[in-house]
Amino acid sequence: MYEKVSMDLYNYTAGFGGEERVDHVLRRVAFGEPYAVLTNLHLHDSIIASTQIDILIGTSKYFLILEVKNWTGSLDIKNSPRQVIQTTSTYTKSHDCPCVQAETIRDRMVRWLERNNIDIPVFHAVIFPYASTIINKSTLISNVHVASELPILLKEYENLPSLIAEDLFHSTITSLWSENTPFTLNPLCTKYSILPSDLKTGLFCSTCDFHLLKKSSRSYYCPSCMTMPNNPFADAMTDWFFLVGSSISNRELKAFTNTTTSHTVGYFMRSSGYVRTGNTRDSVYCCELVK
Numbered sequence: 563m564y565e566k567v568s569m570d571l572y573n574y575t576a577g578f579g580g581e582e583r584v585d586h587v588l589r590r591v592a593f594g595e596p597y598a599v600l601t602n603l604h605l606h607d608s609i610i611a612s613t614q615i616d617i618l619i620g621t622s623k624y625f626l627i628l629e630v631k632n633w634t635g636s637l638d639i640k641n642s643p644r645q646v647i648q649t650t651s652t653y654t655k656s657h658d659c660p661c662v663q664a665e666t667i668r669d670r671m672v673r674w675l676e677r678n679n680i681d682i683p684v685f686h687a688v689i690f691p692y693a694s695t696i697i698n699k700s701t702l703i704s705n706v707h708v709a710s711e712l713p714i715l716l717k718e719y720e721n722l723p724s725l726i727a728e729d730l731f732h733s734t735i736t737s738l739w740s741e742n743t744p745f746t747l748n749p750l751c752t753k754y755s756i757l758p759s760d761l762k763t764g765l766f767c768s769t770c771d772f773h774l775l776k777k778s779s780r781s782y783y784c785p786s787c788m789t790m791p792n793n794p795f796a797d798a799m800t801d802w803f804f805l806v807g808s809s810i811s812n813r814e815l816k817a818f819t820n821t822t823t824s825h826t827v828g829y830f831m832r833s834s835g836y837v838r839t840g841n842t843r844d845s846v847y848c849c850e851l852v853k
Contacts, residue, residue: 580632581616583691587709588619591716596728597621598735605674605741613670617689618738622731623722627671627686629664633657637690639699639706660688661703680734682725687715750805758806763820765794779826795819795830803849809839811846 581601588599603615617628635650644659668686675682687705689712690697699706707715726734751758765774765782772786774794783790791797798819802810810818816827832838836847 580630580691583632584617584628584630584689584709584712587712588617591713593619593621593716594623594720596731600735600739600742603738603742605670605738610670610673610677613667615667615671618671619716620731620735620738621719622724622726622728623682624719625671625675625682625684626716626719627664627668627684629660629667629686629688630691631660631688632691634695636696637698639697639703641700641702661705664688664705674738675734678734678737680726680730683722685719749803749807761805761818763818765798765819765821767791768794768797780829793830793833795821795827796834796836799831799834799836799847808849809846811844 585599585601598618598620600618600620601616603618605613605615615627616630619626619628633646633648635648638647638649639659639661640647644662646657646659648655648657664686668684672684675684685705687707689707689709691709693708693710695708697706697708750756751761766772767774767784767787767789768791769789770784770787772784774782774791775785777783777790781790782794795815799810799815802815802818812824812827812831815831816822816824819827821827831847834847837850838845838847840846
């Protein structure tokens, strides 16, 4: 049970962190107007199969689908059969090739656009957030990149002609977003019938999972790997969202981190980057990042 929950939690947080890293890179790209960047887009259509898009970049010249994979270690991306062999210090694992997934999503996006009488090229790419991932791939595979390459990749599309008017572009983006069905995460405690009160409490190192020690009123460190996290309470909030539920109060985080001071918890919650709702003592933070 512990191994299953740990692996699920790792996969959830890795995916979340990977998309956050790519989003950070895209924020520094100077797109020409008009443009839109849609994240976590879930389309449910009677004709087109249910489709989840990590990141969709839309312009009047092209649409680009980004399939984000936050995989660590060394990746051997094979062309025949189309699969990925992941090797880390502790295991070797085979995955379905994300290039195939990205191609499938692209085909569905093309069908959606055609059904709405919109003729515009749709490209796709698989993005690994961090350059620390070692990627070995066939020369036949060209649409695999690390996030830092995105500005160069996007520059290649700058000279394409504008194909749809600005009003049609905006109405298309509005239609896509209106058809979006937000993904509802099934908390791991619910999935595995675990009581939240049975979870281990405290602040833990996001690098090695060792228990953090307090250095001062607003700083903590890991005695195992000597990491000093900027905001360990934000990491704990992320764990809570995946383990327990989509919102958390000061009181709940104080108990979850085994912290005695509400003021300390409140300070770190305000700088967590998560959206706060309510302005009183009953306010909570939600599983949504501040834009």
